[in-house]
Amino acid sequence: MPFNKNVPDGADSISRRLLLKRIGALGVLATIQSLLPACAGRAIHPIPSVGTQPSALSGELIDLVINERSFTVDGQIGTAVTINGTVPGPLLRLREGQQVAIRVTNHLREPTSIHWHGILLPFEMDGVPGVSFAGIEPGTTFSYRFPVKQSGTYWYHSHSGGQELQGMYGPLIIEPQEPEPIRNDRDYVVLLSDWSVEEPDRILANLKKVSGYYNFQKRTAVDFVADARRMGFWPALEDYLMWDWMRMDPTDFADVTGSALVYLMNGLSPTGNWTGLFHPGEAVRLRLINAAAATFFDVRVPGLTMTVVQADGQHVQPVTVEELRMGPAETYDVILRPEEDRAYTVFAEAMDRSGYARGTLAPRPGMSGDLPPRRPRPLRTMDDMGMGMEAMGRMGMGGHEHKQSGVIQGRQQGPGHLPLPGHAGHDHRPDHGTATTESTASGVGMEWVRHGPDDHGLGNQMIAEYARSRWMEPGTGLDQTERRVLVYADLKRLTPMDEWREPERTIELHLTGHMVRYLWSFDGKKYSEAPDPIPLRKDERLRLVFVNDTMMEHPIHLHGMWMELENGAGKFLPRKHTVIVKPAERLSVAVTVDAPGRWALHCHLLLHMEAGMFRVVEVAGGERHGPS
C-alpha cells in the first residue's frame, strides 16, 4: 500500500525492507506493542518502535471492533478503549471518490460511537450520539456508509463520554484523486494524544470539586520572592493581589496536566520513543494529528524547519516555521528536510509545559535525538483578560485603581460601546450582546470590540471587556521566542476561492466558563440549558463570530461543514474544521451552509464539551441526502 504515488522508490521500499527484516519481532509486535495485555506489558520492555505506524485498513468495507483492554504505559496499568485492539486505532486509508462502509461493533458494556472528524458526509453518519444517531449499543454493530468527497489528513474518535480520553481514536488519511502538489520521500503519521490511568469521570469529578486539582505549577511564595526580586516588592505584590482579587489563576493553561497525563506519540510514551527513519536529504512528511482530549501541543523538531503544507486536511500555501501550536483535533501536514546523518527529536510540548510527547527521526533504528531544554510555564497576562494595559492607556483610563479592578469596573459601566481611536475602518459598530445579529459587515477586523452589557449570568466567571482578533499572535507561551512560530495569519489556501461570497447573516457565540466551579458553556448556558438547535438555513452564507470570555484557549469544532477562517487572507481564507479561539479573542469564520441536518458545534477539549460547552445547529430546508 504505497503511501505516496509521487515517490517512485525510496520510502516504501526501505520501510518494507525493514519490516521484512523484523517480520517476526517488529512486524507483529509493532502492531500490538502499543497495546499489550497487562501481564505481557510487564514482561516486555518498551521496544524501539522504528518506523512503526498504526496498521492500515482500506477498501470499501472496513470492520472496526471496539473493546476494553488493559493498557500499560511506562509501567502504569490503565484501562483503554481500543479500536481493533490498539491505541491508537488502525490507520484508515481511503481514496477520494470512493464509497465506504465502515461497520463498527461495540464490545463494551456501554454505548459507543465513532465520529469522522472533519469529514463531509450525511449527518446520520456523523456519529454523534443524540445528534446524528442514537449511538451504538453494547453488542450491536452500526454501519457507517458515506461517499468520500475530500482528501487529506484527518482522524476519527469516539464521541461518547470519556472514551476519547481512554484511547479511542485513530488516523484517517484520504488520498486525493489528483496528484498532490506535495513532494515527499517519506510519509509518517504523527498522532499526538494524552493518556491517563485515571478514569475520565474521576478526572471530571476532581475538577468539579477542586478546579485546580491537576495544576502543580501555581504561583507560590517561592515564586513571589523571585518576582519581588525581579520586579520590586510592591509591583510584585500588586500583581499577585490583582489576580487574587479577581479570583483567577494566571497559571491556568490546562485543566488536566502532566501530573495525571502521559503524552503519547503514535501510542508511545516519551520513553517508548517512536522513531521514523529517513535518509539524509530526503523530504519527510509528518502528518501531525492532535488527538488529545485535553492538551494543546507546541510541536517542533529542533534543528529543522517545518514547511506547513496542509492544515486540517486542506492544502495551504507552504509556510516555513520552526514551531507550531496545535489545539485538540487540529491537524497539520509538514515537510522536513533533514540533511545531516543524525537523529532529530520530534518534540511536542504541552502548552502548560507540564510534560511532552517525543519521538525521533533517525537515519538508523535505535537512535534517539537530544531533548531540548524545557521552557518555564507561561503566565496569563492582561492581554488574556481582554483588558490590556495598552488598551487602558488608549482609553485614557490607565489609573492605578483600574489596574486592579478594571474588569469589574468596566463591566459596571453598563451598556454602550466605545470605539477605540486609532482603528480606522470600523468607527461604528453595534454593541455585541449575545443575540443573533443580522450583519453585512465584513469579517472581524483588527479593532477592539467592547463587550455588551450581558455578562452571561452565573455560569460565566468574567467577560473580556474588549475582545479583538488574535490570529496574528502565536499565543501565550510562544510569543517570547525568537523562533518563527506558525500563526493563523500564515494559513492561506493553495488555490483561491472561485468567488468570495459575503456572509448574509452573523451569529455571535460567546465562549464562557467559570474556572472556580468548573463550568463551561456558550453564552453562559451549558447544553442542557440550551438544548434547542440553532437554526441555520440551507445554502445561506453564515458568519460565526466566536468571542472568548474565558481565560483559556478553546478549540471550537463545527461538524459537517467547513469553517473558512477569516484571517485577512482575502480569497485565500483557509478551511478549518477546528479553530483555536484565544482568551479575549474575537474570531470569525465564514460558513457556506450546505449540509442539511443536525450538526454538533462544540469545544474539542473533551471535559469542556462534557461539562456543557456544546451546541447543536440544525440546517433546515433543501433535500436531505440519504445515507450514501
Next chain:
Amino acid sequence: MRTGRPRPWAAVLACFVVCFVGIGLVSDAGAQPSTESPVLPPIPPPPLLTNWPSPVHDQRPYLFTLIDVLEYRPAGGARPGRDDYRWDIDGWYGGDHHRLWFKSEGQQDTAFKADYDVDFQLLYGRFIAKYYDVQIGSRVETQQFRGRNVTRGLGVIGIQGLVPYNYELEAALFIDQGGHVSGRLSLTKDFLLTQRLVLQGRFETNLAAQRVERFTTGAGLNNLEFGLRLRYEIRREFAPYVGFSVDRSFGETAALVREEGGNPSQIRFVAGVRLWF
C-alpha cells in the same frame, strides 16, 4: 446566539393542533384520494431526539466531602492533662446549581465552648451569584452543660462562597426554637508556600443576639478565633498538618465559659489531617 427556553404552553398547543389535524386527516383519508403527484416523496422528518441519549452529560451530580479540620489538640487549655479533639466537615451532593449541603463541627474546651459541643447541619444550597451559594436548612446542636446533655434545633440561613482575594467565606444566621438568634462567620485562605506545602489561615467569630446560658453564649460578640495550619498535600485529597489557634471569648460568654471550668482565652497547638473525597 440565544435559543429560547422550552415553552410548555406552546408544546401543549402544538399537541392539540397536531391531534386535531391528525384526526381530520385520518377521517378524510378514505373520502378524498390525494390529488398530489407522487413524483417528489416528502422529506422524511428527522428522527426524534427524545429517544436518544444526550450528547453530553452536563447535569451529573457529584458528592463532595471536605474534612477541613480533623485534629488533636494536646493539653494546654484550662484543664491540664486533658487532650481533646476537634473537627470541621462540610460537603455537598448535587449539580452545578442545586446542592444538598451537610456540615458538622465538633469541639471541646475551646474559649467558646467549655465542654463538648457537636453540631450538624443539613441545608439546601443554591448557586445564586457568581461565587456564592445561598443555603437554608436546619441545625442540631448538642452540648454538655453542668454535667448534662442539652440539645437544641435551629433554623439556618447562610451564604458560602469565594470573596475577592480568594477567601473562602461561610456566614450563617441561626435561630433556635426559643427564638434566640445567633450568627457565625468564618473566613479561610490558603497561601501556597510551595506546590504542596500550604499555609491555611482561618478566622472565625460567633455572635448572639440573646443570652442562652445552657449553650454558654452571652449576648453580643461571643468569640474570635484565629488559626494557622501548615499542611503538606501528599495528595490533593490527603494533607497532614500542624498549627495553632488563638481563641478568645468575650463578655457574658467568657463569664459562662469560666463558670463551666473553661478558659476563655487560649492558645492551642494542633496536629491533624485535612481530607476530601
